[in-house]
Amino acid sequence: MKEINIAVIPGDGIGPEVIGEGIKILKAIEEKDPEISFSFTEFPWGCEYYLQQGKMMDADGIDRLAKFDAIYLGAVGYPGVPDHISLWDLLLKIRKSFDQYVNLRPITLLHPELTPLKGKSGSDIDFLVIRENSEGEYAGAGDWLYKGKPEEVVLQTGVFSRKGTERIIRYAYEEARKSNRTLTSISKGNALQYSMVFWDEVFEEVGREYPDVETYSYLVDAASLYFVTDPERFEVVVTSNLFGDILTDLGAALTGGLGLAAGANINPERKYPSMFEPIHGSAPDIAGKGLANPLASIWSASQMLDFFGEEEWGRTVLDIMRDLLKEPELLTPDLGGKATTQEVGDRFADMLKRK
């Protein structure tokens, strides 16, 4: 019997709506499989908590989370609390404290009608973005000097350590080798003459240990173009924190939108819990209306299943998603349907029970 203890942080906006449906699916799996059991412990942290308590999470929050096997998170951020506070005091705090330096974001087209690109199918758009998730442009290094004065100056410094750069690139090479796919590094070594020249050098250097892996290296501006004009060329992609953040929303746009885009924040050494979350935010424009698509968070749950060695269940969840996507009227409005968040989750759970 495998027991997985999950800390649940539904968070803000549509976070609680979509996480509820993901838990529904995990519970349906638990019911079907006597070998798996999940426990869910919910934490009320987020912007509402901040407005009541003056903090995004409790002071001992990280210590409490450390005891869990995994964290399942919805989204953080809501009007009324500055976005940099909500992000830094909860989401980024967890990613950094638990050294979740790998962010896995699959860009996979599950149904041909989901892409705005003409004539593309699932075999054309199917790649994995491996985003550096612990430093780089989101290292949090900087300063704000002479605030409000004419000589005001703001620094936001990218930090690319030897250790941090090497480990993410090595992880990507391993993934490419294991899955027999090409590896593409996306950087910006022409304009960023320190950080990205270093990145490119490390990419080459580590690559010498992987002569069997076919590699490509693109500048991020051209890579954005190729995402749209020629997504076939990507199989495994490795890139920095900021570029990965932006490129994966673009990738989401190619494969059905943010309602379908999943992510996993991984600590590969398993020293700390990893965190699974849809890549979208709290979507205040649609929150509280039952309009949110829960499939991204359900897909993230399938990444959690993979991470704990339950790849068969992970695959089953994606198979059901593929089947569900064939019935557009059963989907949420972002995918052209009329169903509510809950109806999609209920339908998904039914399909799973019948598997």
Ligand SMILES: NC(=O)C1=CN([C@@H]2O[C@H](COP(=O)(O)OP(=O)(O)OC[C@H]3O[C@@H](n4cnc5c(N)ncnc54)[C@H](O)[C@@H]3O)[C@@H](O)[C@H]2O)C=CC1
């Ligand atoms: N990891 C996280 O928790 C993230 C948090 N944020 C925060 O979320 C808040 C809103 O940010 P935005 O820039 O508006 O990004 P967003 O990802 O929340 O929304 C962008 C657009 O996508 C739509 N969308 C997102 N998820 C959807 C879903 N599941 N179903 C249907 N439509 C969906 C929204 O309605 C909106 O039009 C901000 O406070 C931001 O800081 C943003 C990105 C990631």
Ligand SMILES: CC(=O)C(=O)O
């Ligand atoms: C913060 C954010 O937008 C992301 O990690 O995708």
Ligand SMILES: [K+]
């Ligand atoms: K999220």
Ligand SMILES: [Mn+2]
């Ligand atoms: Mn993002």
